[in-house]
Amino acid sequence: MKLPGEDRTLSPYTGYTRDHWVAVADGLLTAAWHWATPGGARLDLPGPPSGSGVRSDGLEGFARTFLAAAFRVTGEDGKDPHGWLERYAGGLDAGTRTPGRDDAESWPVIGDHHVAGQPMVESASVALGLRLTRPWLWDNLAPAVQDRIEAWLRGALRHVPAPNNWYLFPFTVAGFLASVGRGETETARARDRALELLESWYRGDGWYADGDGRAFDHYNGWALHLYPVLDAHLAGEETRFGPRLREHLDSFGLWFGGDGAPLHFGRSLTYRFAAASAVGLGAVTGNTPLRPGVSRRLISGALRYFLDRGAVDEHGLLSLGWHGPHAHTVQYYSGPGSPYWASKAFVCLLAPPDHPLWTATEEPAPSETADAVLALPAPGLLLQSTRRDGVVRLHNHGSDHVRPHEAESAAEDNPHYGRFAYSTRTGPTARGNPADNHFAVVVAGVRSVRRRVHPLGVGQAGGWGWAASWHRPVFGRGPATVPGLRVESVTVVRGSDELRVHRVLGAPPGARVEQTGWATAPGESVLRPLSGWTGRDEVRAPHGTAFLPWVSLPRLTGDVHGTAVVVALAALGAEPRDPVASVTEEGAEIGWPDGFAVQIRFGPLRVRVDPVRSMPGG
Structure with a gap:
């Protein structure tokens, strides 16, 4: 992965700028696409399979890297020098031709969470990527391809999610379909149900429980805040979710150490610098109490922390683990494509180069003051x-x-x-x-x-x-x-x-x-x-x-x-x-x-x- 030189004037704590974030996104995408199927529908990354099997894992690699590409291209107002969206358009076409067929390209169908649920998770990344890049990708697809993609995505609306943040996956799918004129009763029902549950899980102080119990961890930021706040931002709406994100970020800055590390707490820690996604989202949407220089210190600190400690392997891929590979950090549902939920951190690239997030001088993190x-x-x-x-x-x-x-x-x-x-x-x-x-x-x-x-x-x-x-x-x-x-x-x-x-x-x-x-x-x-x-x-x-x-x-x-x-x-x-x-x-x-x-x-x-x-x- 080739990175620009450090800028210790603008970024005295990390040396990282927006150009570093773009370079990391491109580097991760380049390495992951080396393992694409001939039609580009799946990215079959090397490594042990998850409990959902290799076909689901290949879809996971496609969908989660698509998020990184979508944030990267959208933040450049459609400029796509590496042709990422063309590749993903081809994969969307190939993957939805014959869903469920046992071949090299076909995506698995979406089922209930306890049967074949993992594709429902990935449907949200596909839908969000399409919504972000609509002018350059979706709007240029043939109507028949659009119809096939919609038919596959609707599986998320017709099956039972896990009883936690998973309800935000059909919510996100429904938001995309409505945004392209394909919303109706079914999409409205999925969104209403998710928001009803989200309200019941809100505990105050900017914190949601991940379901009906008392699971509080990084899912609060990279899922329970991210999906509804980004949905409202893309729709140009003011909702109660933005102020809740602001309240969360009022304390969340202290979840990062002076070396940039997020707190090692909770499940799915192999998502690594996704822990900083809520900080970037707050800066992009304006729902943050953090000064721009502090926000950049936190997100770039987290990114650099992992890059400096071997999170990217000799193939340029994110490994299953924390620094490098670490089996005990990994849950049974994680496969080779799972670490690419780290792509959520690239939401910060929705802030253009002249945004204060990138132009302000870095300031110390709360743990450094x-x-x-x-x-x-x-x-x-x-x-x-x-x-x-x-x-x-x-x-x-x-x-x-x-x-x-x-x-x-x-x-x-x-x-x-x-x-x-x-x-x-x-x-x-x-x-x-x-x-x-x-x-x-x-x-x-x-x-x-x-x-x-x-x-x-x-x-x-x-x-x-x-x-x-x-x-x-x-x-x-x-x-x-x-x-x-x-x-x-x-x-x-x-x-x-x-x-x-x-x-x-x-x-x-x-x-x-x-x-x-x-x-x-x-x-x-x-x-x-x-x-x-x-x-x-x-x-x-x-x-x-x-x-x-x-x-x-x-x-x-x-x-x-x-x-x-x-x-x-x-x-x-x-x-x-x-x-x-x-x-x-x-x-x-x-x-x-x-x-x-x-x-x-x-x-x-x-x-x-x-x-x-x-x-x-x-």
Whole structure:
């Protein structure tokens, strides 16, 4: 991939300009099209197939790269020096001639999400690409080809999406069809249903849940905001979705570290710099509180972060993983074409070269300006960043990936949601390895996992903040649960310090508790016992993380029976200060050497956290 020279005057933090974004788009497209079928209907990229099979994967490669091409050409007002749209026009023709046929070109038909659903995801990318490039592509297709494309797309309107952001795929298809004069009752129904559900998933503070449960992650930006906001922008309409994006971006800037990395949290992380798509969309549509120089710092920082760390392989393709290939980052539904949802980040190219997004001088990211603590009440998350190292930490007391109707099962333990903390510098350890940032109750030698998270509140004041939740420990062997066993948890952050306070209720005789810290190279994180712990050691995770091939975790252990409160102090990449804890069964008081102290009081399924002037007796 050939990139222009850096411009450290305009972009003192990344060196990247709009020309770099265009060059990356062209480079990714050139490499991907090397693997096109003869008719160009599928891009059969090399790699292990997804659960949907290679034909679906080939469509995925076509549709998701089409998004990048569409943003790139539309942002240049139709200029297409590489002839991308001609290639995609040929593929659209070939793929829709005989949908469902088992040959080299035909696209799979769209089915219900639990039968053959993946093509529904790709239909949204096809529809959005066509809507963006309509004057140069769609309007020049033969009527018969247009009819065949419409017939294939309508499969998304007639089948059942997954019960989450998938409802925005038929919404997007219907929006395109209406925009070209092919809308009617069926398209209106698909759009109304999606907006009805989207409204029910909105939790406030710019945050949507990804479905009826409490799944809060990067899908909030690259799906739940992107599709309705871009739809309204292309239609020239003012809707409630723009102000919600602005509210989301008011805090989302802190989701990126000083090195450009997005928080490594949630599923589908192989989409990488798609995490920055909401920032670019906000700049393009004007729905952002971020200054243009900050927005460019965030999007270009994320793009460069991955390019500098091997996300593009020797073939010029995006690999399945994080930096480079990493199997434990990848979900079962991901195939070789999946990483190209990163194409959503190229929405920033809809801003023309003279847009302030590209002409303003880069400014520092929020994580580079000062130490910060930010409580997000709607998703139940607490952010903590330190300017010294640019690391952002996310403390999770509100997001899980358990649908309301699902039972809690230890077999479904999800490292991307179940841990108490995530960061821009560390990733969760893999299943089968010791779990990082985890609190476990150990009964009869079996460690519990945290599945459904019940938030108890978050708050911030000045330079400190807190978040709390409770969960029911579940076990993978023997009885799934212990009657009456519950864990109430509080995280308090200040500077680089993280207080981790847990109250265990209903612990059976012989039970133990374990607390682990950050997954890093040896010596790069600290976990210090303050109260209730009797053992301390370090355990190894030889499968490593998305950041390191081999990691170790500090661990604390202790015995519990009935009700017990334990307190630990954690720190990532810094030596913590030396607070002192005083503990009862109802709570704890923790004081720092500089005189600052907090008081934590547990009640029946509630927690109160307050600052106090001094510690009793100290």
